[in-house]
Amino acid sequence: MKRLRALLAGLLLAAGAAGAAPAPTASGYRFQIVTGDDSSLTVRIAEDLYKRLVPTFAAFRTELAQRRRLVLVAIGPVALREAAARRCDCVVIAAFTSSQVWRSVVDALPPARVKSMTAVYAEPAPDDQVRLATLLYRRPVRVAAILGPDTAFLLPSLAGQADVLQAARGDDMGDVLARVKRSEVLLALPDSAIYNPENIRNILLSTYRRKQGVIGFSADMVKVGALATTYSEIEDINAQVAEMAAGFVASGELPAPQFPRYFRTAINEGVARSLDIAVTNEARSFARARP
Amino acid sequence: MKLRFWRSWSIGLRMAFITMLPVVFLFTAFVWYSWYAHRAQVAEELAERGRILARALAETSEYNVISGNLTDLRLTINGLVQSDKSIFRVDVIDASGKRAVRVTSETAQDAEPHYYEAPIRKQVVWINLFTDNGTPHVSASSDARPPTLTTEIVGAVQVRMSPSNMLAKQTRRFRIELAMAALALLASGILAWVLARSLTLPLKEAIGALRKIRGGTYRVDLPVTTGGEVGELQASIGEMSVALEQSTQDLENKVAERTRDLLASRNEALRADADKRKLIQKVNSIIEDERKTIAVEIHDELNASLIAVRLEAQSIGTLAAKAQPGPEVDEIRNKAQAITKLALDLYANGRRLVRRLRPEVLDMLGLHGAVEEMLRHYDSAGCRFAFHSDGDFSRLGNELAISAYRIVQEALSNIMKHAAATSAEVTLVLDAAHDLLRIEVEDNGHGFDPASSGEGIGIIGMRERVYALRGTIAVRSAPERGTTLTIALPLSGASAVS
Numbered sequence: 001m002k003r004l005r006a007l008l009a010g011l012l013l014a015a016g017a018a019g020a021a022p023a024p025t026a027s028g029y030r031f032q033i034v035t036g037d038d039s040s041l042t043v044r045i046a047e048d049l050y051k052r053l054v055p056t057f058a059a060f061r062t063e064l065a066q067r068r069r070l071v072l073v074a075i076g077p078v079a080l081r082e083a084a085a086r087r088c089d090c091v092v093i094a095a096f097t098s099s100q101v102w103r104s105v106v107d108a109l110p111p112a113r114v115k116s117m118t119a120v121y122a123e124p125a126p127d128d129q130v131r132l133a134t135l136l137y138r139r140p141v142r143v144a145a146i147l148g149p150d151t152a153f154l155l156p157s158l159a160g161q162a163d164v165l166q167a168a169r170g171d172d173m174g175d176v177l178a179r180v181k182r183s184e185v186l187l188a189l190p191d192s193a194i195y196n197p198e199n200i201r202n203i204l205l206s207t208y209r210r211k212q213g214v215i216g217f218s219a220d221m222v223k224v225g226a227l228a229t230t231y232s233e234i235e236d237i238n239a240q241v242a243e244m245a246a247g248f249v250a251s252g253e254l255p256a257p258q259f260p261r262y263f264r265t266a267i268n269e270g271v272a273r274s275l276d277i278a279v280t281n282e283a284r285s286f287a288r289a290r291p
Numbered sequence: 292m293k294l295r296f297w298r299s300w301s302i303g304l305r306m307a308f309i310t311m312l313p314v315v316f317l318f319t320a321f322v323w324y325s326w327y328a329h330r331a332q333v334a335e336e337l338a339e340r341g342r343i344l345a346r347a348l349a350e351t352s353e354y355n356v357i358s359g360n361l362t363d364l365r366l367t368i369n370g371l372v373q374s375d376k377s378i379f380r381v382d383v384i385d386a387s388g389k390r391a392v393r394v395t396s397e398t399a400q401d402a403e404p405h406y407y408e409a410p411i412r413k414q415v416v417w418i419n420l421f422t423d424n425g426t427p428h429v430s431a432s433s434d435a436r437p438p439t440l441t442t443e444i445v446g447a448v449q450v451r452m453s454p455s456n457m458l459a460k461q462t463r464r465f466r467i468e469l470a471m472a473a474l475a476l477l478a479s480g481i482l483a484w485v486l487a488r489s490l491t492l493p494l495k496e497a498i499g500a501l502r503k504i505r506g507g508t509y510r511v512d513l514p515v516t517t518g519g520e521v522g523e524l525q526a527s528i529g530e531m532s533v534a535l536e537q538s539t540q541d542l543e544n545k546v547a548e549r550t551r552d553l554l555a556s557r558n559e560a561l562r563a564d565a566d567k568r569k570l571i572q573k574v575n576s577i578i579e580d581e582r583k584t585i586a587v588e589i590h591d592e593l594n595a596s597l598i599a600v601r602l603e604a605q606s607i608g609t610l611a612a613k614a615q616p617g618p619e620v621d622e623i624r625n626k627a628q629a630i631t632k633l634a635l636d637l638y639a640n641g642r643r644l645v646r647r648l649r650p651e652v653l654d655m656l657g658l659h660g661a662v663e664e665m666l667r668h669y670d671s672a673g674c675r676f677a678f679h680s681d682g683d684f685s686r687l688g689n690e691l692a693i694s695a696y697r698i699v700q701e702a703l704s705n706i707m708k709h710a711a712a713t714s715a716e717v718t719l720v721l722d723a724a725h726d727l728l729r730i731e732v733e734d735n736g737h738g739f740d741p742a743s744s745g746e747g748i749g750i751i752g753m754r755e756r757v758y759a760l761r762g763t764i765a766v767r768s769a770p771e772r773g774t775t776l777t778i779a780l781p782l783s784g785a786s787a788v789s
Contacts, residue, residue: 028687036425045427076427098421098428120426122421174358186314190421190428195416198443204416205354217421219432224416 004269013291029249031057031071032090036078041068045075045096045234052242070243077101084109084117094119095241098190100150102257108193113219118254123190123217124230125259128288130161132230132265133185133215135283136272143215144183146176148193162187169193177206186214188226213275219266227275228267230286236262239290262290301493310483318476325468326347329461330607337452340377341407348448349409352383356411356446361392368394377549379453384409384444397455409583416653493521503534508535571759572690579693586649597638604630650696658692659684662699663718670704674734675714676703683720687728689781694756695719695728701749702776709747710736710774721782730778738768753778 023239031053035042069089074083080094091191096100099121106114126145133141143162147154149169158164163183165177173194186207188195195203204225207214216226218262240261248254254291263289272279297305329535348368355364362635364383372378372394379402383392492518500511511532515525608627614620646652653661659680666676687695699717706715712734720729746754753776755762762780 024492037426039426041429041433042427076425077423078425096429100421101423101428104423124430190422192324192422195420197417197420198413200418201414201416202354202357206358216418218419218430220418223432229430231432233431234429237429237549263430266432 020196027068027080029057029071031073031245034072034074034079034083036074036076036082038078039230041234042075044196045238048235049073049075049095049238049241053240053245056242056246071248072132072246073241077105077152080105080119082135084113090116091248092117093241093244093248093254094257095237096122098191099154099257099259100190103153104150113159116254118244119257120237120244120261121257121259122231122237123259124188124263126161128157128230128259128263129187129215129217132228132252132283132286133187135286136267136277136279137184137226138280140277141184143185144180145187146191146194147189148191150193151189151191158187167194173199173203174206177203177210181210181212184212185227188214188216188221190217208271208274209240211232211275213271213277216237222266222268225271225275228265228269228283230263230265232263236260236264236290262288264289295687299365301489301491302494304488306490307480307483310486311480312570314476314479314483317713318472321472322469324665325465325472328586329465330458332459333454333457337377337403337457338405338407341405341450341452344378344381345370345407345409345448345450348383349411349446350414350585352411352448353414353445356383356385356391357413365392365394368392372396373398375453376456377454380451382449382451383446384449386444391446400455401453402451406451408449410444411448412442413445415442419592430534440525481494490521493525495523497524497528500532501752504528504535507568509539568759569760571755572639573686575694575756575759576690586645586651589648590645593640594641594645597634597641601631601634601638604628604634617769618689650693653696658687658695659682659719661692661696661700663697664721665700665703669707672712673705674688674712677714677716678721679716682719682723684719684721687721687782690730691760693783694760695730695780698730698753698756698778699732701753705747706732706736709721710734711736712773726782728782730776730780732776733773735753735773738770738772738774740770741766741768 005074005262007009025030033053034047057071070088072083072086072088072090072092074080074092075096076095076096080092080102083090083094094105094117096121097105101120102119102121106117109117109171120236126152131141133143145154145158145162146165146167147158148167152166155164155166163180165176165180176194177186186203189202200221204214208225214221214225216222217230218229218230222229236251237260244255245262264282267279267284269279297308299310300308335766342465348371351367352364354363365725366382368383369534371554372381373385373396376396376398378396379399380388380393380395386390418424419428419433425739446572496516500513503511511528513529513532515529517523585620596687604627604738608624608631611620652664655665662676662680670676699719703715706712713736715732715734715736717731718729718731720731721727722729725757754764755777757780762778765777766774766776768774
């Protein structure tokens with residue numbers, strides 16, 4: 001905790017920021033990284049993010065920092081809630097938070113406040129996932145996605161790419177999975193109403209028995225039995241956040257929330273063999289590297 | 292209590308016992324341990340397999356129990372149960388405790404009383420579901436340690452094992468081990484027998500050689516066939532045999548030499564003995580002859596003279612009777628009467644002397660009559676004598692009769708002098724069958740202790756007479772128990788000596 005507080009103090013000092021004293025007129029920007037915990041992961045994210053944000057905000061003179069507009073970068077759901085709850089003339093860029101949580105947070109905020117907030121979602125972009133499935137099967141495949149109440153907002157983005165099945169909280173997963181048995185690939189999305197630690201194994205087993213590959217939403221999920229996923233390293237997300245912040249500083253406009261732009265691919269070769277999928281190097285190297 | 296039952300065992304048996312005892316102990320221990328180990332192995336393996344099987348089935352049954360797809364599960368378990376004969380029955384119990392699946396083996400015979408149960412747990416796999424749990428959502432692999440998640444039990448698998456198949460396998464192995472152990476035991480037995488024989492055979496040969504030596508065959512051929520102590524024993528016996536033979540030869544030579552000396556001495560003694568007997572016989576004969584001569588002289592000369600003196604004295608008395616009475620004539624008549632009486636006394640003494648010197652009664656009445664006469668002579672109010680006789684004494688030689696007469700005479704004299712007996716018994720038996728004259732004189736007098744009392748002249752004289760005639764004499768007596776004198780004289784003894 002001491003380490004993290006020292007880091008945050010350093011960040012504010014280096015950026016010439018002082019959140020406690022808002023400037024009467026904005027003539028520039030300063031940033032603040034908001035964290036929700038002091039875990040090593042958070043510290044690592046914060047340190048990397050600081051390095052990437054400093055060049056953007058270093059052009060502003062320190063003595064003018066008091067009057068500049070504040071950019072809050074929230075790392076994780078807790079930090080997002082904290083940043084959203086602040087009453088300040090600031091914009092919020094949320095990172096390392098899933099789209100589901102983002103939605104749940106912003107749905108509770110006034111629209112005006114929401115306008116000053118944007119996000120880089122934590123989970124991979126469905127487009128990239130579908131593209132990965134195509135690369136794995138080396139042909140267009142029938143992809144199914146099960147959306148719960150909290151992920152129903154993704155329906156438009158999945159339209160045309162996947163057979164979307166909407167399920168309610170408490171539905172029997174066996175029945176739900178039986179309804180998508182004609183699909184070759186199940187696109188898993190982070191939705192606690194659908195996927196949880198108790199049923200994830202049986203979902204993987206059920207799909208495996210039906211010769212269905214599961215495209216997960218994290219590298220950890222691939223480790224426990226999903227066929228493949230695209231995933232973004234911390235640096236990939238931080239780079240995208242930095243780019244987003246730089247765009248905001250340059251234009252004063254916040255982009256819409258977006259899925260990770262930079263990613264790489266993780267494939268469970270054993271699962272692939274079991275599903276008689278010959279993994280190509282093209283699939284293995286499917287990625288979008290950060291500049 | 293001391294165990295000594297083995298003391299009568301032979302060396303071979305002891306050797307075999309010593310060799311075999313540890314082997315038998317080892318064999319017994321091995322067989323027991325092997326049987327116990329096989330049984331224990333069956334129990335442990337069954338338990339282990341049962342546990343593993345239950346656990347593995349519990350792991351694999353989770354999906355089927357949760358999904359309700361029990362047909363697949365039954366098929367899977369059935370294949371397992373029918374392929375493994377050590378499984379008796381598998382039951383799958385659902386979360387409500389109801390039996391969802393039961394598969395029983397078609398081949399397993401019996402079930403052990405214990406069953407192995409494993410809970411079917413809903414297996415929870417932790418992944419970051421990007422929920423609103425506070426931590427940043429990262430799609431890349433995280434090094435974060437997954438939290439501990441509680442699992443739910445959705446059922447149980449019960450496996451009941453059958454020991455018969457595994458027991459049969461272990462029994463087969465045990466039999467092979469038993470056969471091998473028995474072979475080892477047999478080999479040990481044969482080895483023990485060979486070892487014992489290698490010891491007993493030389494020992495038997497040694498004992499045989501010693502027996503020959505004990506039987507007098509000192510020269511034995513006992514080759515040294517083995518080493519060690521037994522070999523030393525064989526060598527020692529061989530050396531002893533040679534030494535004994537040499538020693539025996541020396542001894543035999545000495546004995547032969549000594550025997551020759553002894554033979555010479557014996558012959559000399561025999562000759563001396565014969566001479567002594569002859570001498571005694573001769574002395575007795577001379578004494579008897581001299582006595583006879585003296586008796587004849589007394590009878591013929593002295594007694595005749597005394598008769599003449601008596602007659603003359605009687606004549607004097609007759610003449611005196613015819614003469615004028617007077618004191619002188621009375622005195623002459625009295626003197627003549629005194630001379631007559633004195634002559635008669637002397638004559639009587641002479642007669643007694645003659646009878647003692649030469650018992651003519653022996654010539655007249657024979658030994659039987661002479662002894663009878665002698666007893667009558669000795670019989671008195673103080674001691675009563677009885678006489679028994681058996682046999683024909685007429686063919687007795689003169690010398691034997693005289694000796695027997697003298698012996699009886701000496702015996703009766705001793706009774707009268709020393710025994711103070713009130714009765715005595717004399718027995719004469721002519722034992723023609725054994726060619727012996729048996730004399731027994733028994734009295735009821737004081738008796739004496741033969742061990743402490745020295746022999747008197749009378750007994751010594753009797754012994755000499757008996758010795759001269761090659762007879763035997765025995766004196767049995769005890770204080771206040773009387774005395775018995777037993778003499779046996781060979782009928783041919785006197786003539787042989789003479």
